[in-house]
Amino acid sequence: MTPPAGARPPVRHPEAPAPGEIIGSHYEHCFGCGGGQPHGLHLETRAREGVRVTAEFRVKEAHQGAPGLAHGGVLATALDETLGALGWMLRVIAVTGRLETDYLRPVPVDTVLHLDAEVLAVHGRKIYCTATGRIGGPEGPVAVRADAVFIEVKIDHFIENGRSAEIQAVLADPDQVKVARALEVNP
Numbered sequence: 463m464t465p466p467a468g469a470r471p472p473v474r475h476p477e478a479p480a481p482g483e484i485i486g487s488h489y490e491h492c493f494g495c496g497g498g499q500p501h502g503l504h505l506e507t508r509a510r511e512g513v514r515v516t517a518e519f520r521v522k523e524a525h526q527g528a529p530g531l532a533h534g535g536v537l538a539t540a541l542d543e544t545l546g547a548l549g550w551m552l553r554v555i556a557v558t559g560r561l562e563t564d565y566l567r568p569v570p571v572d573t574v575l576h577l578d579a580e581v582l583a584v585h586g587r588k589i590y591c592t593a594t595g596r597i598g599g600p601e602g603p604v605a606v607r608a609d610a611v612f613i614e615v616k617i618d619h620f621i622e623n624g625r626s627a628e629i630q631a632v633l634a635d636p637d638q639v640k641v642a643r644a645l646e647v648n649p
């Protein structure tokens with residue numbers, strides 16, 4: 463999780479979304495951010511200054527692990543999804559290679575988790591990043607945190623590995639193709 467010697471500081475892409483701008487869902491059926499998943503997290507991420515994004519996630523009944531408390535895997539998903547949105551700030555597509563989570567406080571149902579993620583360093587295709595989830599407000603105590611390494615991939619990663627029915631549906635949807643093209647402009 464520690465950036466190796468030779469890693470460079472992240473550079474915000476000149477065409478990254480402006481600070482405060484909402485970064486739309488990358489896929490309608492994404493469990494993290496898609497509107498088409500009734501029990502999904504429906505995370506709405508915002509671009510921030512630098513190579514940083516924030517998001518809010520309200521824990522619903524469908525997200526319980528223990529009675530009245532969020533499932534740890536769901537909280538990891540919230541961290542993962544927020545970290546994934548950092549690709550928009552670098553204008554690259556990147557998938558999770560490694561995700562290490564710390565659970566510091568239980569998160570009750572109906573709590574709003576305030577997520578904050580940033581890229582720390584880049585080395586080749588590896589993107590070293592970190593995220594926190596706070597409760598009780600954006601300045602509240604940290605309930606969950608994560609360090610991660612994301613790996614840059616090309617759109618072929620999804621076309622070659624995804625199930626054919628969903629890939630065909632995405633390729634037939636001009637809005638989805640627009641999302642992919644926007645991320646592929648990075649040289």
Ligand SMILES: CCCCCCCCCC(=O)SCCNC(=O)CCNC(=O)[C@H](O)C(C)(C)COP(=O)(O)OP(=O)(O)OC[C@H]1O[C@@H](n2cnc3c(N)ncnc32)[C@H](O)[C@@H]1OP(=O)(O)O
Nearest residue numbers: 488542543546555556557558559560586587588611613615
């Ligand atoms: C349109 C926008 C889409 C955005 C989606 C965001 C959704 C939210 C985030 C997710 O949940 S993504 C879904 C969960 N992740 C995956 O499904 C990834 C599954 N793993 C893979 O597909 C491959 O293992 C992977 C693409 C990550 C790497 O395979 P490659 O063959 O392309 O890479 P390679 O093995 O050549 O390694 C390239 C570099 O990355 C490093 N690396 C690879 N896997 C790693 C790993 N797991 N942890 C740390 N480093 C890793 C590797 O050591 C190497 O470093 P060096 O360049 O320094 O040699």
